Amino acid sequence: MTELTHLTIAEAREKLAAREFSAVELTEAYLGAIDAANEKLNAYVAVTHDQARAMAKASDERLAKNEAGALEGIPLGIKDLFATEGIHTQAASHILDGFKPRYESTVTANLWADGAVMLGKLNMDEFAMGSSNETSYYGPVINPWRAAGSNQDLVPGGSSGGSAAAVAAFLCAGATATDTGGSIRQPAAFTGTVGIKPTYGRCSRWGTVAFASSLDQAGPIARDVRDAAILLKSMASVDAKDTTSVDLPVPDYEAALGRSLKGMKIGIPKEYRMDGMSGEIDALWQKGIDWLRDAGAEIVDISLPHTKYALPAYYIVAPAEASSNLARYDGVRYGLRVPGKDIIDMYEKTRAAGFGREVKRRVMIGTYVLSAGYYDAYYLKAQKVRTLIKRDFEVVFDAGVDAILTPATPSAAFGVADQKMNADPVQMYLNDVFTVTVNMAGLPGIAVPAGLDARGLPLGLQLIGQPFGEETLFTVAHAIEQAAGRFKPTPWW
Template identity: 80%
Template structure:
């Protein structure tokens, strides 16, 4: 029998419905894989074998009655940012020690309603603040990929590094993730997986630990474009508990796979050719252009002139919103509490001990840009720049562009500790933050390997709520580039 962990979601769904395999067998296969690999990769911070088997058993019973949901029996990993009732939910931060919410996030509730099975909670950068998964209280995640001929560890990207690493290493069939400035697409590119950040408002944010409320959006990471389409269909919904979720019908995204892209106009922005970008990234980009052209798409050069201001504006808006959102972690109601002589000292002690360096840095930046005398100079100006960034995209759509093709990241995965300067680390998001600033959908699709044998991704950016076009185009790139898998080095480790 095929190794069950090698199946895609689409393949497993068909086999489960045909009763060729059971949900219990599937869950056991993944739990076994996690047991072998997780000590080496640190992708999961909490594994839930009893819950997984209980959910899989219920799935088998429903499938036997012919009642299976869209994801019946499919084993998933959940980023530690999503509230899961009675199960570890700590945003990988010390400040939320021991927190097990009495409620379920809307996104995970949607997945369970469709029959998905939870394998556990996935590692991430603390409060989703990071581009390398080095800021987690539970230690860094190790990328399943290694350079050819090297056994040195690499980062999986962040903040959804645990989600991307778990999918790449076949420790789950798909994973939930979140993207505030590139946290789905960048780790997907670093691990050879597919990740889509949907349009802002497509998925409910209720029950997802907030980082920057006007930028955060949930989305899936999976092996294939089709699998991402299947997951997003279940994750997306309007939600009365989240007024930023949009009341639009959720399309059957999977039906877009395989549709002709003939006549679609693809924009290539001049501003994404940044100084110092490796030649291999440019080559992949040109290759992606050629693939789409061969499939019948029309390629046009476009300009997004305010792109150069996106990163500095993002690193004002995001920390400002984070400083406000993280004010609730004070040691009073839940999580860590470090006593002091009075309540003020208790707040100070708890936050000093509970937050890691990167979170403290962003909270301080955010507090500074919102403070009296600086609000207009920084935060207000950044919001105006954001409007201009969105207008650049609006003009491209008005000129008939259907989607935009760019690299996902300025380079391949790097080694832990290699980047120590925060600003250099922030530059990892240079191609992805514009999408969040404009509230648009963006997908990263594997586009080949570099000369060291590491995966590189291409990013497609779409019009608001036109994720179908991204799946349509992403599938063309995927078919042309092929699928890539890391070596299973941890099995022998």
């Protein structure tokens, strides 16, 4: 049944409608693939065999009655950040041990309403804090890609590493993910998959464990641009339970694929040509420019002058919001509880045992920048920088630019337990150098596979769009995909 797991969502949808196989058969094929590979890849932290089979059976019944939803019978993996009723939801953290919510996140509820099937919960960096999926309480996820002639385990990127690895390794047809500073786009680039972070407010954040509330946004990781468009259409909605969600109609994103690029202006920001940038990334970027020019787009040089301040400002704003959001985990109502001599002692012991090293680091940074005497010097200043970053993009888009093309990551995937990365947190944070501006400005961004490096590892390009300009991003990303082709890892798992 391996061939079933290699179908795209669009192909599986068509074949299910034509009754070439059943939703139960498709789901069984994926469950078999997970059971065979998860020990090596560690992409899933919980596999919901029984629920998947029950949902697939219900899908077959709806298909038989011609009552199919947009994702009827399509098996998906769900990042462990999304609340799933009665099922493991722990943000890959020890502090949420045993937590099974009594409610469903709006994003997953939307998917189930459209007929999707849940395969299980996907591994991730703890509380979405990380760029390599090595901070998870459940251990690192292994990238299905390997360098040519090497057996070294590589990271899949983070924080949505389980989502990206599961999609690339054919362990789900598509996956939900979240992006606070690049956590959809960076892992997509590292695994040869497509990942889109929609405009802030396009998808509801209700029922999604919060990291940094003004930056977090849900989106899909998929095998190709069409599948990402199909998934986002189902995930996106306004939601009365999330006042930051926006009441705008959700377009048919799939219809944007194949449109002409003639008359479009694509901006190339000079500030993204950074010192020490790898020659391979630079060459890939140039290739992307050539593809879009050949497709009829006009290429224009642009300036985003405050880009250099984005990473430091992000690593003030995000930890500040995290320190506030994570204060609720205290061992009183749910999750881990370590007894103490009094309630303060219990709080301290629970948090010391429950939070991992990276989460503690960011909570401490966040608490520091919000403390009396430092709030104005750090947090307030970072928010002012954020306004300037947003203004840079507004000036460019007001000048008629339709989308911006940049690299997605500074390099291809690196090794698990890479000494340089793990010894210096700043080196790890630099993985987000091309992606954080998008979150700071609340804009949509998509990562699309564009080539392989000299070692045969995938590299991605990023497109940044105007607010709620996802349709344009899908149009341009599809043109890149058509020019670059698609990339699959050679199975070793």
